[in-house]
Amino acid sequence: MTYVIVHALAPIFVIMLLGFYAGKAKMVDNKNVSLLNIFVMDFALPAALFTATVQTPWAGIVGQSPLIVVLVLSMWAAYAAFYFLCIKVFHKSPEDAAVLTLTVALPNYAALGLPILGSVLGESSGTSLSVAVSIACGSVLMTPFCLLILEREKALAAGGEHKSSLAMLPVLMWRSVTKPIVWGPLLGVVLSALGIRMPELLLSTIKPLGLAATAAALFLTGLILSARQLKMNRAVVVASLTKLLIQPLIAWGLVLALGLHGQIAITAILMIALSAGFFGVVFGNRFGVSSPDAEAALLISSVLCIITLPLFISLTSGM
Secondary structure (H helix, E strand, O other): OHHHHHHHHHHHHHHHHHHHHHHHOOOOOOOOOHHHHHHHHHHHHHHHHHHHHHOOOHHHHHHOHHHHHHHHHHHHHHHHHHHHHHHHOOOOOHHHHHHHHHHHHOEOHHHHHHHHHHHHHOOOHHHHHHHHHHHHHHHHHOHHHHHHHHHHHHHHHOOOOOOOHHHHHHHHHHHHHOOHHHHHHHHHHHHHHOOOOOOHHHHHHHHHHHHHHHHHHHHHHHHHHHOOOOOOOHHHHHHHHHHHHHHHHHHHHHHHHOOOOOHHHHHHHHHHOOOEOOHHHHHHHHOOOOOHHHHHHHHHHHHHHHHHHHHHHHHOOOO
């Protein structure tokens, strides 16, 4: 099992290392990555998320309702609690807190979901559906929180200080929804619910763009890391512990509370037990927010999940 996890993590580290090397060797300007960020955030990731959600049958999404409940509540609980810690205990700015919290609360479904779940439960249409639903939950129900905070702080910095956050909410929500990273997967879910099938020609046209999403995002993450000096501190330690231990235990508690068992219970816990995703770091860079702690937490959780994932796989084996 450790080999399977290392095998799934290897591409992540290799691609991030290539981005890191490209930045350090000055092959790519690691101080100005806006063009690559636009490609990732406005084209590649939206295309990948739209393709994943629009091809997920609505009946399948409804049938995965227990999984959705556990995933969403686990992510929301971790987001709310850790954001509070970032503001009140670690005294971070709202932008930095939003980026770090999204990194912690949103697991790396896209890169690790299918390899890990397929190795534990077997590769099937059911496991693929579970991963697609997990990606949809993260993109539609998690990323808007971070976007709202980043948009609010951007508006305040631009002179919106006389308006309350509540008064700004409609405008902020509209700005968030109009981002391709949000409306892409949201549109896919709506079309799936309406039973509208996309022409195969359209899907095959955007497929190469979607396939480039994860690699481009990981390369961009490595490029961003090459311009930083990573440091350990309390926030990074707590962030890593929250992602790798506390959040999966929250999911476990929800599974027990809902009386779930079997494949759906194992899937819910293992999806949450995955290492931190790259969305937070990429989002922050797009808004000009540097969060060294988010970058450090991403790197550390990716390494340590080699230890924690086998632990949760073993603990859930009898469910």
